[in-house]
Every structure is written in C-alpha cells, then in structure tokens.
Amino acid sequence: MGEPKSPSRSEKAVKKDFFGLTQDQIVRYSRQLILKEVGGRGQRKLMESKVLIVGAGGLGSPAALYLAAAGVGRIGIADSDRVDLSNLQRQVIHSTKSLGMPKAESAKETIQALNPEVEVTTIEERLDSGNALKILKGWDFVIDGSDNFPTKFLINDACVLKDIPFSHAGVLRFIGMTTTVIPHRGPCYRCLIKEAPPPGAVPTCQEAGVLGTVPGVMGAIQATEAIKFLIGAGNLLVGRVLYFDALNLRFDQFELKRNPRCPSCGDKPLIRDLSQVDYGTFCRVRQNARGKG
Amino acid sequence: MVGVVAVTVKLFANFREAAGVDKTVVEGAADIASLLKALVAKFGDDLRRNLFDGEKLRDTVNILLNGKSVELHEGLNTKLKDGDVVAIFPPVSGG
Numbered sequence: 001m002g003e004p005k006s007p008s009r010s011e012k013a014v015k016k017d018f019f020g021l022t023q024d025q026i027v028r029y030s031r032q033l034i035l036k037e038v039g040g041r042g043q044r045k046l047m048e049s050k051v052l053i054v055g056a057g058g059l060g061s062p063a064a065l066y067l068a069a070a071g072v073g074r075i076g077i078a079d080s081d082r083v084d085l086s087n088l089q090r091q092v093i094h095s096t097k098s099l100g101m102p103k104a105e106s107a108k109e110t111i112q113a114l115n116p117e118v119e120v121t122t123i124e125e126r127l128d129s130g131n132a133l134k135i136l137k138g139w140d141f142v143i144d145g146s147d148n149f150p151t152k153f154l155i156n157d158a159c160v161l162k163d164i165p166f167s168h169a170g171v172l173r174f175i176g177m178t179t180t181v182i183p184h185r186g187p188c189y190r191c192l193i194k195e196a197p198p199p200g201a202v203p204t205c206q207e208a209g210v211l212g213t214v215p216g217v218m219g220a221i222q223a224t225e226a227i228k229f230l231i232g233a234g235n236l237l238v239g240r241v242l243y244f245d246a247l248n249l250r251f252d253q254f255e256l257k258r259n260p261r262c263p264s265c266g267d268k269p270l271i272r273d274l275s276q277v278d279y280g281t282f283c284r285v286r287q288n289a290r291g292k293g
Numbered sequence: 294m295v296g297v298v299a300v301t302v303k304l305f306a307n308f309r310e311a312a313g314v315d316k317t318v319v320e321g322a323a324d325i326a327s328l329l330k331a332l333v334a335k336f337g338d339d340l341r342r343n344l345f346d347g348e349k350l351r352d353t354v355n356i357l358l359n360g361k362s363v364e365l366h367e368g369l370n371t372k373l374k375d376g377d378v379v380a381i382f383p384p385v386s387g388g
Binding site: 055057058059060144145146147148149152169170171172175176177187191192193194196197198201202204205210215239241243245250252254255256257259261262 | 303
C-alpha cells in the first residue's frame, strides 16, 4: 500500500471549477454527488474530514467500509486485537487471508483496496483512561464500534469532555441499539445508562451470539450519521434511541433527553477528568469527585 | 375518569419477548414501582423473572420516563402522571 493518491496537477486544472474534484473522483462519487444534500461541496467536506473508528469488529467493519467508499479523507482504526476465524462471520472488513493480522492493519488494507484516496491511521492500542484523550484528539467524528461497556463509557466521557460528536451502538443476538451524541447539544450515553451493569449481568456476543447482519445494519447506520454530520445534512439521531429487532424485522425508537444531573454532560458534571471514573467494573464516578459550578 | 393515571409503556428486547407485546397502557400506577407490579400482574412470571431477581430490580433493567432515566429521578419511587411514556430496555454492549 503506497501513499494516498493525489490528483495530478493537470487533473486539478481541468476540474478546478467543480470543487477541485478530479475526473476520477467525479465518476467515483457520482451517485452521491448528484444528491443535492451532498453535491460537490459535501464531497469536498467529506474528503477533508477525519473519522475515528474505535473497534474494527462487527460495527466498525461496515462503518469503515462505507465511510471509505464515501470518500472520507482520513479514517482512523483503533483496535488492539488480531483477526480470528470466529470474527469473519460478521467482521466483513477482514478476510480469511488476514487471519492472525492486527485488525487495524487488516482494515487498512481493505480500505485502501476499496478507495486508495483515503488515508488510514492505524492505532493498535486498547483505549483506556490514560490514552483516550490523546487517541481521540483531532478527529471530527468518532464511531463507537467497541464491544464492551467500559470502552463505551470511556468513549462517551472522553468525547463529552472534548466536545467530539460520536455515534454509539451496541448489539446482541438479533438486537441493535444506536444513538448519536453531539456533546452539550443533546443527551449523552450516560443520560441513557448511568453506569455499566455488573460484569456477567449482560451476556456478550461471545456468550449469547449475534447475527452478523445486525452489527452490519447498525454499523451502516453509524456511518450514515457520520456522513450526515460531516456534510450538515438531515436530522441526526440525537435525543432518540433507535432500536432494531432483526428477528421480527422492526425498527422502533424512543426519546432520550439530556439529564441536567448526568455525571458526564449535566449542568454540574462530576466527570472533569477521566481519572475520576473507575472503568474497571461499573464505570462509576469515584466517591471523591465533586460537581463544579 | 378524572384522576386516573394512564401510562404508555414501551417494551424492548427480552422484556418485549416476555410480555409478548411491544407496547401497553397501564392505568392507576402512581409510581414506577407500582407500574412494574402492574406489568407483572398483567403479563406474568416470565416478565417478572426478567425484571426482578427475587424482590430486587435486576441491574439490567433500564427505565426511561419521558426520555429521562429514572435512576436520575427518584428511581422506583419516581411519580407518574397521566400521559407519561415509559421505555424499558436492557443495555447491550456487543460490537
């Protein structure tokens, strides 16, 4: 995989009248360029945008593929795992030939084969309270494709602290839930769930299973939200939780309001520093943390 | 019918499966605790087992009242009024 392909000077000159897109780019993105909500201006925005995907698993795979296909300029893949045979039933960015590879590297190869114009940053680290702010810094939007409560709470708290919009999702069996968080302009994940349930109370996909298409649908929705946010189109899934029941093929939603007493995004937030939260078990704010204001 | 509190309850995931319905209206429940009791009376033991471990509400039961977590209100003692909408769902963390 070489450096991201840049348009040649002559291509730029020919098409400088259309948002600086090359002829190839106009063809590649033609089906979305003709959408009035995207157009050349929206495409330009996508190409200048940076989206971080935490977890190159069932959710992160489709999200990364669609964001790459749409031409998001820089995609970050944060994942510390390696590709396992049991991943391939749903983690469609990886393939049999990438077994044993770091997931971030495998995802990068697939993205660059799909769209060499996308620059990919690989982060082969597990997100924790010590590195989260550094890893999340500088991205325009974050996709939470993680598979555990501590990471979901950590992404929420860090994104709220740093005002980074993100898409949350979780899946199990035939069920998916997703919501979009624009910090301080709507509710956050802790407004939905204050603390993590005790370990073992909620089964994991490893224990209870998951139909591969469920994270496929949810990850595609997360990518949709990222694109809409980046180009400023439509209504985001803010203040609403979308619930997908694949077995009965139903989508439902319920309202979610920002809670003034939320420890993360409330009027007097308790979490002003990630070290104030014990992400080990309940993702609970430590006793000595005090609200400000 | 003045004074009768009617609350719409939306059930998700295992709670929906146990109740066999996705939505129901409960009348006469003054707070969340009595609403849950009314739901158990209406839909039976399977729903009770999904909601309660003995007498204790399970940690996997999330309840929103008009979009706000009851944990950040008064928990099970949160009062209900006519026209309220309650959503009951489990957290899911898979990815």
